[in-house]
Amino acid sequence: MPPLVANVFHVLKDAEQDGLFLSTPEVNKALLNTFRIEVSVKTVQRALVKLRNEQLVDCEKRGTALFWRKRPGANGMASRSSGLMTYEQALALQTLKRFSSRQIPSLVAESLASLFDTAEKRLDASQNDSERRYRKWVDKVEVESGGFALQHPAIDPVLFSAVTHALFYEQQLDVVYRVRSKDYQEKSKVVDPLGLVEVGGLVYLIAAMPGYPKPAMYRLDRLVSAKMLPERFTYPAEFSLAEYVKDQRQFDFMVEGAITVELRFFNGAGNHLLESPLSDDQVATTTNEGLEVTGTVLLSKRLRWWLRSFGPNVQVLGPAALRGEMVAEARTLMALYGETP
Incomplete structure (x- = not known):
């Protein structure tokens, strides 16, 4: 895909996220604001027509004006269509979907949803024994926890989305947390999200608070509410989530030395x-x-x-x-x- 066409594709809204259609002049303006690329409206129109011919964008005609947005499944490898995705890629994606941790961060899930769908269709379209081996492979592998199986509490997907977005954009979170050690008293806090950790099916938010030297852990299923604030914070350069989990052993709970x-x-x-x-x-x-x-x-x-x-x-x-x-x-x-x- 030529660079200009790729940039035009990038600034379009996504149908999978209920994105609005943009007129050709609006696409041209977005191109200038995002990439500082100044071209004529006619040049942008030609790029959009090329994308439409490749079935990557939808076009609506309103009066004499044309409006554009990305088609569902147009992002990433899905834009290559299921016919061009290899069986190895389809198998890798289906394996990721099935055997990843219980909660894939919602930002990632949104990006991969169309790829998972494309991979499933690709494997379902197997035509011979060699291709069907890829389809059968996923059903030949299982993952089982070594511990006693418990029914883990559900996490509100709306709250989970707010947490992951704040973590991704490094913006503060306004949360109300239910504290078990204090008779489930609800407390309001403004925190700086630093990471997510899944332990035994429970998902924890690791977050810092002003005035406290060490980050704290918050179980996501105990969040009553979570709202991403517009205020950004500086992610601490000295903090390492891997060290927090593996070296400091914070999830061993009440470490005494x-x-x-x-x-x-x-x-x-x-x-x-x-x-x-x-x-x-x-x-x-x-x-x-x-x-x-x-x-x-x-x-x-x-x-x-x-x-x-x-x-x-x-x-x-x-x-x-x-x-x-x-x-x-x-x-x-x-x-x-x-x-x-």
């Missing part, structure tokens, strides 16, 4: 750690009593949840404080289950 944990597993409960170590410095030794594992980890609520999941098949040998916690919990459990109903 690094410890050297010493564990003894029974009945093969810890054998998976031989292939998936709990730390870089893990040392595992098989003894007559069981599998003994030591390693440096962060003491947190998540570590405690993980240890409890093994029940009587793990014994905490150290550190002493963590062992004491487990002993106290075991005594409490004895009190709960020691009496015959």
Whole structure:
């Protein structure tokens, strides 16, 4: 596509987003405002006719004037039509649609909607055994969580859209958040959105607030309202979402610092750690009593949840404080289950 034609195509409104038709002079003006390209209306008209001939734009005649906008599915690879999309591209898109995280940010979803539709049609149009293998591949792969399956709370799509747009454009968010620790009291806040993280099917907004040194986490399903404000904020250069999640381990919840944990597993409960170590410095030794594992980890609520999941098949040998916690919990459990109903 020639550069001028591509620029004309760019400034047109999108039918998939209920965009308005623009007259040829309006397209010419948008071209000047967006790209500082100054050409005649007739030149723009020729570019628009070329786009119409390629079935990328719709045209309406109102009196003697012509009005234009992008056709549904005209963006991205969809503009090449399903007949020109390769089966490899169609398979990749369908796999992305099916196996991506539970929530694709709405800005991305809007852009990819027509591509997903085109990919599905391309795979459905398989004509022979070789082509049908691509169609069948998606049905041969599944993803299953290793944890106990829960029904995750729904996220309001309108609120989700407001959050993702504010995150994308780096504009402040005015939110009302329902705080569980305070009897679900609703609190109004103006925050700077820094990132989105999905953990176990729950989606969290990571956001900063003026006067607070560290970002906070807000579960999106607890948002009562969210409105993107016109005020922009400067995204902090020192903040890294990857570091926040992977290095600071903020989603381990209530991180208390690094410890050297010493564990003894029974009945093969810890054998998976031989292939998936709990730390870089893990040392595992098989003894007559069981599998003994030591390693440096962060003491947190998540570590405690993980240890409890093994029940009587793990014994905490150290550190002493963590062992004491487990002993106290075991005594409490004895009190709960020691009496015959």
